[in-house]
Each structure stands twice: as structure tokens, then as C-alpha cells.
Amino acid sequence: MEEHRILISKFTHQLFLSIKKPFEKTTKLERQILASFSFGAVHAQCFLNHLPALEIHKLAVFIFTAEFKYAPQQAQDFVEHLIEVASDKELHPTTHAIIHRGIDGHWQFINSDYVNLSNNINDILTLIGP
Numbered sequence: 012m013e014e015h016r017i018l019i020s021k022f023t024h025q026l027f028l029s030i031k032k033p034f035e036k037t038t039k040l041e042r043q044i045l046a047s048f049s050f051g052a053v054h055a056q057c058f059l060n061h062l063p064a065l066e067i068h069k070l071a072v073f074i075f076t077a078e079f080k081y082a083p084q085q086a087q088d089f090v091e092h093l094i095e096v097a098s099d100k101e102l103h104p105t106t107h108a109i110i111h112r113g114i115d116g117h118w119q120f121i122n123s124d125y126v127n128l129s130n131n132i133n134d135i136l137t138l139i140g141p
């Protein structure tokens with residue numbers, strides 16, 4: 012599990028580099044978008060490594076607390092919400108789309124395609140941002 016935590020932590024660090032903004036300077040909305048995008052990467056990482064659903068949950072909660080500074084219960088609640096949204100597009104179509112773009116982002120990251128990863132996340136932030 013540790014190797015997956017390290018990889019997804021590196022992924023989130025790359026996201027902050029991609030938006031050219033440290034965590035401390037992000038808005039609540041930006042953090043929610045980045046966390047949802049990262050959830051897609053967590054899902055992809057677990058899928059590619061044939062990890063059970065419980066591991067997706069545990070890895071996402073870890074990332075949300077360690078990298079996005081959510082309180083443990085807040086991380087738990089957000090992850091459960093994202094699991095539901097990932098399974099049912101109609102619950103929240105925008106978040107569903109962000110999760111799926113995060114799956115693409117995972118592929119971009121593991122292939123060191125940082126330009127397209129940056130374009131991917133910045134496009135979302137531009138579309139949704141204030």
C-alpha cells in the first residue's frame with residue numbers, strides 16, 4: 012500500500028506544480044476540484060493494480076488528509092460522496108466528469124506527460140473557477 016500512497020502523493024504534488032500555486036494559496040473550490048481529480052487517479056491506480064474497493068477508499072482518505080488537509084471525518088465523507096458520484100453520473104455530472112478526467116490525469120502522470128496533465132487540470136479549473 013505504501014508504494015501507492017507515494018505515487019498518488021507525487022501525483023498531487025505535480026498537480027500543484029501544474030497550477031503554479033502552492034496548497035496554501037488555493038481556494039476551497041480549487042482544493043475540492045483537485046481532490047476530486049486526484050480521486051480519479053486513486054481509482055485508476057487501484058484498478059491497474061487490481062486492488063480491492065476497500066483499498067481505493069483507504070488510499071483516497073489518506074491522500075485527502077495528508078495532501079489536502081481535510082479532517083479525517085471530512086475526508087471520509089468526501090470520499091464516500093465521490094464513490095457514489097463515480098458510480099452514478101446523474102448524482103453530480105460535473106464532479107463525475109472531473110473524476111474521469113483524473114483517471115486520464117493518472118495515465119498522463121505515469122507516462123510523464125506533464126504538459127497534458129497541466130492542460131487537463133487547468134482546463135477544468137478555468138471552466139469551473141470563479
